[in-house]
Amino acid sequence: MIVLDHVSKTYQGNQGSIQALKDVSLSIDKGEFVFVVGLSGSGKTTLFRLLLKEMEPTSGNIFMNNKNIGKLRRDQIPKFRRGIGVVFQDFKLLKNRTVFENIAFAQRIIGVPNRRIKKNVMDVLKLVGLQDKYRAKPSELSGGEQQRVALARAIVNNPPVLLADEPTGNLDPTNSTEIMKLLEKINKRGTTVVVVTHNTKIVDEMQKRVVNLNQGEIVSDEKKGGYVYV
Amino acid sequence: MYSFTNGIRQGIRNIFKNGLFSLASIGTITACLFLFGVFYCMVVNFQHIFSEVETTVGVTVFFEEGTGEDRIKEIQTMIEEREEVNEVHYTSAEEAWKLYKEKAFPEGDNEVLTNLDNDNPLAESASLEVYLNDAGAQKELVDYISAIPDVRKVNASESVANSFVSFGRLLGYVSMAIIVILLAVAIFLISNTVRVGIDVRRDEITIMxxxxxxxxxxxxxxxxxxxxxxLIGSLIPLAAMFFLYREIVKFVTEHFSALSSLLHFLPVKDIFIVLIPATLIIGLGIGLIGSYITLIRRVRV
Incomplete structure (x- = not known):
C-alpha cells in the first residue's frame, strides 16, 4: 500500500544543509493502523509532507498503491491526493462555512452531484456523531467537535488512506481518546490509517504498530506496542 | 460545473473582500483605457482629416515644348493607373490662359489680353494636376513622373506632405508609448490585488x-x-468617452467655426464600432494577464 524505499530528504538552508530523513525504508500494508512517533525535529512532519507529495525526496522512492509518486506529473497530483484523507492538528476548517459546507466542499472539489452530496455528508456526520450540528459554524464547536468535522471531511470521499498529523495536539485527554476511537472505527472499515504524533498516552493505549523516528532515522518499528523512548 | 459556478461566486466575493485594492485596480485600468480612447479618437480623427487634406495636396506636371495633347493624355493615363493617385486633372493651355486672365484681371474687360487669345502666351503651359490618396507616397510619385519622357517639370509641395506624415507618426508613437506604460501599471496593480486576495485566502487554498x-x-x-x-475598468471609460466625444465635437464645431471647413470629425458610430470591442478586449486581457502572472507564481498544487 505505502512503501518508502531508501528515502532521504535534505533541506538547504542559509546555515548549511539539514538532513531531515536519512535512508528511511518502510512498508505499510493495506488496512494497517500505524503510529509514526518521535520528538520534534525527528522527521515526522517531513515524512507526512512527502506522503502528500507536497515536496520531493532528495533521494529514494515512495510508492502508493504500487505507483511511484515521484513520477506523477503535476496535473496528476490532485487526483493522487483525492485518494488520501488528511487531518491536521489545527483542524483546517473553513471558518465562514457551516459544518455541512465544510464537508460538502471536499465532495464538490471532486465533482460529486449535489443530490449525492447531501446523503454522503449526513452519513459521515452520523459516523462522527455530529449529525445535529450540520448547520453550526466551526467557531460554535468545541475543539474535539471541530476535529471530528475534519475527520468527517477527510473520509467523505472514501479515500483508501487517511493521514493524520498530530490529530490530538490541540485536544484534552477525553477528546483525544474519542478521536482515536473514531480513527480506529474508520480503520476497521478498511482504510489504512497513519497517525503522526508525539502523544505518548494515546500510543500506549491503542497498542498499534509504532514506527519511531529519531533524527531522521527509524530507530524502532514495533508491530504492536507503545511509545518507545529514545 | 461546480468549478465554474464556484469560480464566479468566489471571484465576485474576492472583489468586495479586497475593496480598496479592487478600486485602485479599476481606477488605473479606467485611466489607462480612457487615455487609450482619447488617443484612439485623436488618431482616427487626425487620420480622417489628414486623408481629406491629403487629397488636396497636389503635384503639378508641366511638359516639354511641343508636347501634343494626345501625348499628355497618354501620360495622364499612366499616372492615373498608379495606386497612390486619387485623381488627375488636365488643364489645357487655353484653360491655363483663361485662369490667368481671371486671376490677373477679375473684371475681365481688358482688351489687350482678349486680343492675345489667338496667340496664347501660355501655349506651353498645359499641365496635369495630380491628387494623391497617400501623401507619404508623394516622393516616389514625383520621381516616377519626372522620369517620363516629355515631362519638363514637376511641382510638389514636399514640406506639406512630409510634415503631415511626420505628425501622424509622432502622434502614433507618443500615444503607443503612454498606453504601453499605463498597461504595465494596470497589470502590476491587478496582480497585486490578486496577491492580496491569495494571501487572505491562503488557508482556504491550502485546504483545497x-x-x-x-x-x-x-x-x-x-x-x-x-x-x-x-471589464468594469473598461466600461467606465467607454461610457465617459461616449458622452465626452459628442460634447467635445459639438463644442469645437460651435466655438471654432473658422476651422469647421478643415475639421471633419468622424461620427460617434464610426469611432465606437472599433473602440467598444477594442477597449473591452484590452480590459479583459489586462485583468486576466494581471491575475495569471500572480497565480502561476503563487498558486500551485
Whole structure:
C-alpha cells in the first residue's frame, strides 16, 4: 500500500544543509493502523509532507498503491491526493462555512452531484456523531467537535488512506481518546490509517504498530506496542 | 460545473473582500483605457482629416515644348493607373490662359489680353494636376513622373506632405508609448490585488490543495476577479468617452467655426464600432494577464 524505499530528504538552508530523513525504508500494508512517533525535529512532519507529495525526496522512492509518486506529473497530483484523507492538528476548517459546507466542499472539489452530496455528508456526520450540528459554524464547536468535522471531511470521499498529523495536539485527554476511537472505527472499515504524533498516552493505549523516528532515522518499528523512548 | 459556478461566486466575493485594492485596480485600468480612447479618437480623427487634406495636396506636371495633347493624355493615363493617385486633372493651355486672365484681371474687360487669345502666351503651359490618396507616397510619385519622357517639370509641395506624415507618426508613437506604460501599471496593480486576495485566502487554498483540488479549481476565482475588474475598468471609460466625444465635437464645431471647413470629425458610430470591442478586449486581457502572472507564481498544487 505505502512503501518508502531508501528515502532521504535534505533541506538547504542559509546555515548549511539539514538532513531531515536519512535512508528511511518502510512498508505499510493495506488496512494497517500505524503510529509514526518521535520528538520534534525527528522527521515526522517531513515524512507526512512527502506522503502528500507536497515536496520531493532528495533521494529514494515512495510508492502508493504500487505507483511511484515521484513520477506523477503535476496535473496528476490532485487526483493522487483525492485518494488520501488528511487531518491536521489545527483542524483546517473553513471558518465562514457551516459544518455541512465544510464537508460538502471536499465532495464538490471532486465533482460529486449535489443530490449525492447531501446523503454522503449526513452519513459521515452520523459516523462522527455530529449529525445535529450540520448547520453550526466551526467557531460554535468545541475543539474535539471541530476535529471530528475534519475527520468527517477527510473520509467523505472514501479515500483508501487517511493521514493524520498530530490529530490530538490541540485536544484534552477525553477528546483525544474519542478521536482515536473514531480513527480506529474508520480503520476497521478498511482504510489504512497513519497517525503522526508525539502523544505518548494515546500510543500506549491503542497498542498499534509504532514506527519511531529519531533524527531522521527509524530507530524502532514495533508491530504492536507503545511509545518507545529514545 | 461546480468549478465554474464556484469560480464566479468566489471571484465576485474576492472583489468586495479586497475593496480598496479592487478600486485602485479599476481606477488605473479606467485611466489607462480612457487615455487609450482619447488617443484612439485623436488618431482616427487626425487620420480622417489628414486623408481629406491629403487629397488636396497636389503635384503639378508641366511638359516639354511641343508636347501634343494626345501625348499628355497618354501620360495622364499612366499616372492615373498608379495606386497612390486619387485623381488627375488636365488643364489645357487655353484653360491655363483663361485662369490667368481671371486671376490677373477679375473684371475681365481688358482688351489687350482678349486680343492675345489667338496667340496664347501660355501655349506651353498645359499641365496635369495630380491628387494623391497617400501623401507619404508623394516622393516616389514625383520621381516616377519626372522620369517620363516629355515631362519638363514637376511641382510638389514636399514640406506639406512630409510634415503631415511626420505628425501622424509622432502622434502614433507618443500615444503607443503612454498606453504601453499605463498597461504595465494596470497589470502590476491587478496582480497585486490578486496577491492580496491569495494571501487572505491562503488557508482556504491550502485546504483545497489537500482535498485534491485542481489548479483550475483554485485559480478560477482569481481569474474571474481579474476579468471582472478589467471589464468594469473598461466600461467606465467607454461610457465617459461616449458622452465626452459628442460634447467635445459639438463644442469645437460651435466655438471654432473658422476651422469647421478643415475639421471633419468622424461620427460617434464610426469611432465606437472599433473602440467598444477594442477597449473591452484590452480590459479583459489586462485583468486576466494581471491575475495569471500572480497565480502561476503563487498558486500551485
Amino acid at each position: 490543495k489537500y482535498l485534491g483540488a485542481t489548479d483550475f479549481f483554485v485559480r478560477a476565482p482569481f481569474l474571474v476577479e481579474g476579468a471582472i475588474i478589467g
